[in-house]
Amino acid sequence: MTPIIEAKNLTKQYGDVVTVDRVNFKVEENKIYGLLGRNGAGKTTIMHMLTAQQFVSSGEIRVFGELPFENNNVLERICFIKESQKYPDNFTVRDVLDTAADVYRNWDRAYALSLVEKFELPLKRQVKKLSRGMLSAVGIIIGLASRAPLTIFDEPYLGLDAVARQMFYDSLLADYAEYPRTVLLSTHLIDEVSNLLEHVLLIDGGKLLIDEEAEALRGRVYTVSGPKAAVEVFASGRKVLDSQSLGGMIQMTIENGHSDELGQDEAEALGLSVTPVSLQQLCVSYMKRHTVSNKEGK
Amino acid sequence: MNRISAVIRMQLRKKLLVFAMPWLILGSSFVVNLLIAMTSPMPDGEGFYTGGIASIFVYLLIQGIITPIQTFPFTLGLGIHRSDYYWGTALATTYILFLFSLGLFLLSIIEGTWTDHWGVDLHFFDLPYWSDGSLLNRWWNPFALLLNQFWLGFMISSFFKRFGKTGMLIATIASIVIGTLGLYIVSYQNWWPSIGEWFSNRTMAEITLWTLPVTFVFAALSKLFVRRTTL
């Protein structure tokens, strides 16, 4: 089956600055993907290229098996919600939703209105007079009610409080369960979404660091702490992502070599203290290591 | 739903702003002129001539500039093709301007034929030269000129979106240089009399017909700029 998205050596360059560097990945149908990474890591550029809002410098990106530029076959099946989306100044919330209803084939008007109520959006208010959080809610409603086969959310929650964000995650899960589709969720609030994701793509400095099933990442990385000598003996021959020492004690972040290896058990048997690492911490230690190796390379 | 029609519906969504605003401006200019004509009539036979009608053309120039700024990023964000945006906007604008020119046509007939210049010899919609010739000219002249102004504005704006501040600066300087050079050559070669003669030998309808290829070039360039514009 054709992947929903396929990036081959995808590169974006502005003069000498490379913001996306030979990235390869595939996105399969009806899964929720997390596109994770710091601000400026290249996430937004990738999403702009796959929606043809920016041009590819080299390599290619195919969406639904086709090149997206000026391709209605592709664009009609995508809904891309981004934090920086602009709306016409004089448009009210209702105008924006009516326009979206004209554009998206699977638009569900009743569902959109139920979300408007849920997020307490004033339909008659001009979009430019909305608070930051309400503006985010407009994007979230469009993204959910469009039911587009490929729905992309780029940091869609700016200005939303924890309760409203939870409402977004819950609505996304419920609607996704009923109307499966491919979702690409770009975020830096990794802990909040880690359980929603089926697959994780981690981008740092324009490079793809992780491309894996979220479940496979669980338990792969952990921290071991204890007396320096003992931890170092345990760590030798293992992949150490990060280490911090305090006096005679040391804490190391360690990655298991292959999927069935359980370094945690061995460490515990050695009397070392083991703590699991969340997806967010895992991403942070990957990015830290990437930054360090970049500096060493230069 | 077809995406071109989605763009058309979007461009026409703010009915009050799209249809009423320019007429409100034109209307207030008209009312001021009418009041002046009523309170301080000109000496016999002179008549009260005003260029207030120009406001709607200036409005359309500004509308042309504002349109891509306001609606293009929105439609691009909704995943609408650049060319669907372009054609939808072009069709919506043609429709709006057709109605506007029809309005100007009617008003010029009301003014010139039915009300005898509102009884106060005010020439606001029915102007010499502008309204000369066939009755159809009273529709055609404003239609062609409104289109011309809109696309001039749209082209400038989409050029700016495509090439940014630097591009805009270069283009401005270039057009000033070329314009000055052109004027200099015309003066140097002493072409002014023949140019004047050319214009005076043409009716307004002929001149507005000549704006058509120019408008077409504006529109074609706009398409080119929009096609290569990113966010």
Added chain:
Amino acid sequence: MGPSMDDNRPIFVQIAERIEDDIIEGTLLEEAQAPSTTHIAAFYRINPATAAKGVNLLVDEGILYKKRGIGMFVATGARQIAVNKRKEQFYEQYIITMIREAQRLGITTDQLKEMIQKGESN
């Protein structure tokens, strides 16, 4: 996120365990309908595919079975299967660990038995 998940192990395993808990405790009876993956996903705030994976794990073990077009049901004998599985885990997790620690501290098997009896009477 929802009722919290342990970061160290795959979520689907934890989901399977929670359903087993309900079966062992009797809140979910044999031949009763099990919660749907959609419900599980919404309740625990997890990806529905992950919830489905947890449910399928129990199907493979004969604890749940699928009625076409209706949903998942608890199999007859499911409680016994789950209890047996837990007994094995209990042996691995507690007994082995306990014996290892006892050996380290020099506790004999008899002393261990005594300690267990003492613990029970408390």
